[in-house]
Amino acid sequence: MSALHEQTCEACSADAAKLTKTEIDKHATDVPGWTVKSVEGIPVLTREFEFKNFAEALTFTNQVGDLAEEVQHHPKIVTEYGKVTVDWWTHKIKGLHKNDFIMAAKTSKLGD
Numbered sequence: 001m002s003a004l005h006e007q008t009c010e011a012c013s014a015d016a017a018k019l020t021k022t023e024i025d026k027h028a029t030d031v032p033g034w035t036v037k038s039v040e041g042i043p044v045l046t047r048e049f050e051f052k053n054f055a056e057a058l059t060f061t062n063q064v065g066d067l068a069e070e071v072q073h074h075p076k077i078v079t080e081y082g083k084v085t086v087d088w089w090t091h092k093i094k095g096l097h098k099n100d101f102i103m104a105a106k107t108s109k110l111g112d
């Protein structure tokens with residue numbers, strides 16, 4: 001199996017299977033720096049990226065936005081001076097899918 005950031009993000013359908021807690025814990029080891037938080041009972045993969053200033057944070061934000069548009073899978077992105085917080089989850093299944101871990105790995109490639 002190739003590294004997560006090299007895998008293709010499948011389009012997510014409402015009947016796609018949510019990852020179980022055990023599967024989430026297993027995938028989490030492949031995306032260092034990301035943690036799973038609970039938002040209104042939904043597990044969400046989150047990470048903060050630090051930058052020198054707002055312009056660099058905004059460039060990264062747009063790169064993540066382009067990545068999301070390519071695969072039609074979209075994160076929540078909060079852009080601040082010197083910091084961008086990226087949250088990934090799958091709205092349609094109100095949970096985490098392997099796609100979210102693939103997208104997190106691709107996001108780290110852009111921000112590390």
Ligand SMILES: C[C@H](O)[C@H](O)[C@H]1CNC2=NC(N)=NC(=O)C2=N1
Pocket residue numbers: 011012072073074075089090091092093
């Ligand atoms: C039709 C379109 O592909 C869907 O509405 C997509 C858009 N982007 C999405 N992004 C995320 N994160 N979860 C979804 O369920 C989702 N659905």
